[in-house]
Amino acid sequence: MKKQLATIALSGTILAGGMMADMPTAQAAGNGPDYQGHETINTSILHTYTEMVDFLETQEKKQANMELEVIGETVKGRDMHMVKYMQNPDNPTILYIAQQHGDEALTTEGSLEFIKQLGTGKTKGILENVNLLIIPMYNADGAMGDVNYELEDYAAKGDRHLTRLNANEVDLNRDHDAKTQPETQGLHENVLQKYDIDYMIDLHHQGAQWIKDDKYVSGAIFPSHPDHTAPDVFHGSQQLGAVVYDAIEPKGWGHLANYAGKGSAYDNGISVYGLAHDYDISTLLFEMRGTQDNANDFEVLGQKSNGYLTKQAVVAMDAAARAIADASIQDKDVSFWDDLPVQEESPY
Numbered sequence: 308m309k310k311q312l313a314t315i316a317l318s319g320t321i322l323a324g325g326m327m328a329d330m331p332t333a334q335a336a337g338n339g340p341d342y343q344g345h346e347t348i349n350t351s352i353l354h355t356y357t358e359m360v361d362f363l364e365t366q367e368k369k370q371a372n373m374e375l376e377v378i379g380e381t382v383k384g385r386d387m388h389m390v391k392y393m394q395n396p397d398n399p400t401i402l403y404i405a406q407q408h409g410d411e412a413l414t415t416e417g418s419l420e421f422i423k424q425l426g427t428g429k430t431k432g433i434l435e436n437v438n439l440l441i442i443p444m445y446n447a448d449g450a451m452g453d454v455n456y457e458l459e460d461y462a463a464k465g466d467r468h469l470t471r472l473n474a475n476e477v478d479l480n481r482d483h484d485a486k487t488q489p490e491t492q493g494l495h496e497n498v499l500q501k502y503d504i505d506y507m508i509d510l511h512h513q514g515a516q517w518i519k520d521d522k523y524v525s526g527a528i529f530p531s532h533p534d535h536t537a538p539d540v541f542h543g544s545q546q547l548g549a550v551v552y553d554a555i556e557p558k559g560w561g562h563l564a565n566y567a568g569k570g571s572a573y574d575n576g577i578s579v580y581g582l583a584h585d586y587d588i589s590t591l592l593f594e595m596r597g598t599q600d601n602a603n604d605f606e607v608l609g610q611k612s613n614g615y616l617t618k619q620a621v622v623a624m625d626a627a628a629r630a631i632a633d634a635s636i637q638d639k640d641v642s643f644w645d646d647l648p649v650q651e652e653s654p655y
């Protein structure tokens with residue numbers, strides 16, 4: 308708490324020249340107002356599925372190290388894309404999954420930004436030592452609102468709504484055990500059973516109402532389950548969490564809590580649990596603040612927060628790739644998990 312107050316005071320000094328609007332407030336780590344009808348939310352500022360595919364195809368032409376793979380097909384027949392950087396199959400491998408829930412779109416925006424960065428000098432040296440598998444838009448039908456049920460009373464304006472479930476109204480992040488959906492089957496058959504994956508970050512958004520130390524969190528992190536994961540794999544999950552925490556918490560907008568609590572009961576159909584249990588992957592669930600569309604206003608965050616939340620996804624992905632590439636992740640101390648407060652729900 309002391310550190311946050313110091314950050315605010317410092318920001319105030321620096322920004323006193325006239326950028327007060329960007330100053331962090333006592334209520335929120337980031338700079339966007341809560342939704343609750345206070346501002347317009349428009350889905351047109353987010354990549355559509357087609358725009359994403361165009362972007363990926365352009366990057367593939369530009370980036371010698373990058374390969375674009377189709378790993379399956381959605382219910383509505385959209386190709387599921389995975390971006391692959393694999394210079395040496397013997398290197399450690401990390402999988403990033405974004406937008407299992409179609410209304411959690413800044414995970415996709417962050418993934419595309421990260422992919423772009425990987426084609427620049429900024430990430431020099433990383434790709435020789437770590438393999439990256441990135442699925443930027445897992446639930447493409449939900450992300451496009453192209454589903455077999457009505458989307459009434461959703462908050463966002465624009466040509467489409469974004470929705471959590473897939474076209475068959477199934478929660479894809481409860482389907483990793485039963486594997487009833489084509490999206491799940493594609494991931495398991497063409498990625499999880501094909502590659503030797505060591506780490507995985509599953510990128511999500513949660514509702515906008517969660518707090519730590521009386522301040523809205525920028526996100527929450529959560530490792531695999533200690534009782535359902537091999538001890539070394541669980542330790543790797545905690546180390547992956549430490550890498551992400553250490554990269555984000557010092558940022559002015561960074562404010563991470565432990566996700567544990569509501570919605571974290573063990574279920575092998577949830578990727579953070581099931582992939583650790585079934586494939587010995589050190590998994591991390593990363594829930595960023597506020598979804599981009601929803602029928603419940605409290606789930607949605609104003610789009611003025613999009614900048615820092617997209618950046619937060621990039622910082623997390625980049626930090627994990629670097630720590631695995633230089634093996635520093637293996638020395639990460641995990642004791643911070645004992646002190647990391649579990650987030651609490653606050654009305655806003």
Ligand SMILES: [Zn+2]
Binds near residue numbers: 407408411480511512
């Ligand atoms: Zn989610």
